[in-house]
Amino acid sequence: MYFSLNNEKIVFHQTSGITVRINGPEDLYYVEVREFKNNYESFYLEGYQVSLEKKEGIETEFNFPILFYADLETSIYKFTGSKRATKIYSHRYNDYGKLVKFRFDSNDYKECETWYEKVMEYSSLRGCKPVIDSPFDDINKKVPTFFEIIDIDYYKTYYLGRYPKVDNWKPRQTLDEAILREKNIIDYWSLNHPKNPEGLSSEQIASDILGL
Secondary structure (H helix, E strand, C coil): CEEEECCEEEEEECCCCEEEEEECCCCCEEEEEEEECCCCCEEEEEEEEECCCCECCEECCEEECCCCCCCEEEEEEEECCCCCEEEEEEEECCCCCCEEEEEECCCCHHHHHHHHHHHHHHHHHHCCEEEEECCCHHHHCCCCCCCCCCCCCCCEEEEECCCCCCCCCCCCCCCCCHHHHHHHCCCCCCCCCCCCCCCCCHHHHHHHHHCC
């Protein structure tokens, strides 16, 4: 989505991971992602400075590419002339009432049926409006939100499958958060799976990815 806050123009997407771009009057902004382990306590996952203009050691956009469910909060800070950071925006993941796409990467009909049931469980729990994208039209059409939409900006897309570990992404860590992160944040297996999917049933695969 695209929105403005005073003089800042912000692009913020959660469709496939988290992406943030900021166009504003300040030279530097700071974006941080934290994960809630319960309703009231969050822990640092990732954070770094971004700038609209390319600078040495500074990214032009923020990316946090985790694709499975996590209770994440994204915050944006601006640096004033005194170099003091001021929070200007914060968003905690909440897909209630939102269109959420669930892509099934499997040609096994029974597996896709199982995943459909897990998506319905997720939708009942979270309150989202699911859109199913599987190889089987009869499964896709089970949800009332089945219709053709071109270039829709879904609130989130979940990928259900058995994906190999091909990524080498690791979260950055600031010095003041390093110890805290190591003590409290689990080591995700990959961008697609919170833990190794080898040997897991179809139901367990979906439960892990959807946080059920």
